[in-house]
Amino acid sequence: MALNFEKIGEYYDLFYQSKPYEDEVVYLDKQIKTLHPDAKTVVDLGSGTGVHAKLLHQKGYNVHGIEISEKMFNIANREAKTGLSFQNADIRSFKSETKFDIALSLFHVISYLNDNQSLIEAFQNINQHLHQGGLFIFDVWYSPAVYHQKPETRVKRLEQGEVSIVRIAESTMHISKNMVEVNYEILIKSFETDETDRLTETHNMRHFSTPEIELLAKLTNFELLSSEEFLTGKAPSEDTWGVCYILKKI
Numbered sequence: 001m002a003l004n005f006e007k008i009g010e011y012y013d014l015f016y017q018s019k020p021y022e023d024e025v026v027y028l029d030k031q032i033k034t035l036h037p038d039a040k041t042v043v044d045l046g047s048g049t050g051v052h053a054k055l056l057h058q059k060g061y062n063v064h065g066i067e068i069s070e071k072m073f074n075i076a077n078r079e080a081k082t083g084l085s086f087q088n089a090d091i092r093s094f095k096s097e098t099k100f101d102i103a104l105s106l107f108h109v110i111s112y113l114n115d116n117q118s119l120i121e122a123f124q125n126i127n128q129h130l131h132q133g134g135l136f137i138f139d140v141w142y143s144p145a146v147y148h149q150k151p152e153t154r155v156k157r158l159e160q161g162e163v164s165i166v167r168i169a170e171s172t173m174h175i176s177k178n179m180v181e182v183n184y185e186i187l188i189k190s191f192e193t194d195e196t197d198r199l200t201e202t203h204n205m206r207h208f209s210t211p212e213i214e215l216l217a218k219l220t221n222f223e224l225l226s227s228e229e230f231l232t233g234k235a236p237s238e239d240t241w242g243v244c245y246i247l248k249k250i
């Protein structure tokens with residue numbers, strides 16, 4: 001699996017500055033309080049720059065983030081403190097001495113695992129790091145929506161201090177693999193020198209159907225508790241790009 005976010009990680013928080021992280025954490029906290037009211041410890045898998053982890057820590061959880069990209073890990077780790085820690089590791093193979101009540105994997109991290117072997121390894125490893133009855137909550141790209149809406153070319157323009165940034169995302173569907181290849185091109189123009197830097201990264205995103213998640217859950221000792229649109233709680237449909245699944249360790 002090619003490493004993502006090593007080049008574009010520096011601009012991650014800027015690109016997602018309007019992502020409703022606070023609302024997402026309210027949604028997650030509600031799910032946790034309903035399904036596992038005694039939960040105190042959380043492992044955040046693919047914790048990125050640590051925004052969910054920080055907000056969950058503020059809500060009183062003890063949070064440990066696992067992140068494969070050194071660049072993203074370093075950004076998150078600047079905020080580490082008692083009860084908020086980060087580890088530069090792969091969710092398929094990370095090891096921790098302690099087990100957790102809740103495993104989260106947010107903003108399509110599981111979609112970055114493209115092949116079945118990686119998915120089985122990750123789900124088994126996550127299962128082993130949960131206490132009995134622990135929850136695994138994650139959102140992924142949803143196959144019915146990907147086939148219905150089809151990924152389109154997207155352009156995002158931003159300015160920060162001395163630079164203007166344009167991000168172009170062009171996608172190719174690989175239907176035999178349930179995968180979409182997203183090619184990012186990022187142009188960073190300095191106002192001072194008038195020079196433009198160009199970065200490129202390819203993100204291969206797997207999408208899932210509910211029976212596929214159910215099968216994966218069964219194979220790795222989880223029970224599927226629910227599936228709904230992330231944040232809104234609506235029933236998944238062909239308009240639902242990101243579906244949130246909640247599994248319970250059995």
Ligand SMILES: C[S@@+](CC[C@H](N)C(=O)[O-])C[C@H]1O[C@@H](n2cnc3c(N)ncnc32)[C@H](O)[C@@H]1O
Pocket residue numbers: 004005045046047048049050051052066067068069072089090091092105106107108109112113
């Ligand atoms: C779209 S970002 C989401 C980051 C964060 N969860 C958020 O919501 O902002 C996906 C993250 O998953 C990480 N990631 C992808 N595959 C991973 C793996 N196998 N192990 C650990 N982290 C992984 C990437 O490096 C990236 O930081």
